[in-house]
Amino acid sequence: MLVDNSLNERPSDILVIGPAWVGDMVMAQSLFHALKRRWPNRAIDVVAPDATRPLLGFMPEVRASIGLRLGHGALGLGARRNMGRALRDAGYGTAIVLPRSWKSALVPYFAGIPERIGYWGEARIRLLTHPRRLDKQALPRTVDKFVALAGDAGEPLPEVVAPALKVDPADSKAALDHLDLTGPLDRVVALCPGAEYGSAKRWPARHAAAFAKQATAHGWTVWLIGGPNDHPIADAIMSDLGDSANVTNLIGRTSLVEAVSLLACARVVVSNDSGLMHVAAALGRPQIALFGSSSAARTPPLSDKAQILSLDLPCQPCFKRECPLGHLDCLNKLMPDQVFQALERA
Numbered sequence: 001m002l003v004d005n006s007l008n009e010r011p012s013d014i015l016v017i018g019p020a021w022v023g024d025m026v027m028a029q030s031l032f033h034a035l036k037r038r039w040p041n042r043a044i045d046v047v048a049p050d051a052t053r054p055l056l057g058f059m060p061e062v063r064a065s066i067g068l069r070l071g072h073g074a075l076g077l078g079a080r081r082n083m084g085r086a087l088r089d090a091g092y093g094t095a096i097v098l099p100r101s102w103k104s105a106l107v108p109y110f111a112g113i114p115e116r117i118g119y120w121g122e123a124r125i126r127l128l129t130h131p132r133r134l135d136k137q138a139l140p141r142t143v144d145k146f147v148a149l150a151g152d153a154g155e156p157l158p159e160v161v162a163p164a165l166k167v168d169p170a171d172s173k174a175a176l177d178h179l180d181l182t183g184p185l186d187r188v189v190a191l192c193p194g195a196e197y198g199s200a201k202r203w204p205a206r207h208a209a210a211f212a213k214q215a216t217a218h219g220w221t222v223w224l225i226g227g228p229n230d231h232p233i234a235d236a237i238m239s240d241l242g243d244s245a246n247v248t249n250l251i252g253r254t255s256l257v258e259a260v261s262l263l264a265c266a267r268v269v270v271s272n273d274s275g276l277m278h279v280a281a282a283l284g285r286p287q288i289a290l291f292g293s294s295s296a297a298r299t300p301p302l303s304d305k306a307q308i309l310s311l312d313l314p315c316q317p318c319f320k321r322e323c324p325l326g327h328l329d330c331l332n333k334l335m336p337d338q339v340f341q342a343l344e345r346a
Helices: 005-009 020-040 053-058 077-086 101-113 142-148 169-178 204-218 228-241 258-263 275-282 336-345
Strands: 014-019 042-050 064-067 091-097 113-117 130-132 188-192 221-224 247-249 269-273 287-290 308-309
Touching: 014 020, 014 101, 020 042, 020 053, 020 142, 020 275, 042 308, 053 064, 053 258, 077 101, 091 101, 091 287, 101 113, 130 269, 169 258, 188 204, 188 275, 204 228, 204 287, 204 336, 221 228, 228 247, 269 275, 275 287, 287 336, 308 336
Parallel strands: 014 042, 014 091, 042 064, 091 113, 113 130, 188 221, 188 269, 221 247, 269 287, 287 308
Antiparallel strands: none
């Protein structure tokens, strides 16, 4: 790897503007690892919204997280200006902006950080000192796009080390106790039925319920895990299940920290292409990842313990939030028995 000697002579700290999506923040850990490998003496701080900031506590590469309390998509010009000005004397020599929006580059700009790196997007070229053109063919995966920013423009992609979240066993025990989850963990399936992006990435509730019935009939305990926005699909799953002693609906009952801590306990994780899919991969859990409208070539679970299930239909991937053809065959035709067979292999 080429080395920027001027930056090595000036061991100033690095500020990263982190993503608002859970999966993207998990993949950002590969960037943090690459930065620490290149500049071991430079501390890394990360600005993040509340939706993803808790993940940074599981990443030893990050010294500190800085909360940006704005709603998803909010401009918040005044808040970003105030944060930037407050960081002027913090000693940052480099800023790396991961989101490609114009507003995401404002904090480093207002902070006067001398080196501001990010990809072109939304006419923000004047906010960055080192804008990069994104070559999607050379960098097909999201994680590659992130890690490339740790190197100099035009140089080969630095080594991509898979994310590895570090969970304190005490946090897992606290989550288990808080939610009164008892019994052996070696037959627990964590089923994550949500996907914030849209319904074209969500396995149908009736399939998830049928899978849960089959799993519990074979001695598995099923935990439903997800956020508050996953209540509708969780309610549909539980309605299809009826009374089941071995299925526990934890949707919306956990913080993100607790969700991560519980996934670390599960024997196997079954999920859509979602943020929790990337969390499970970073925890090294055996997992089954279901792909509908999205592509495992772009956002795969970065784990050798992952099984990817996709029907590879001619209409896949379309990358749409809702099925543009109205049939959602990519997930409707992915049957529960196929997923159960993958569970048995796992």
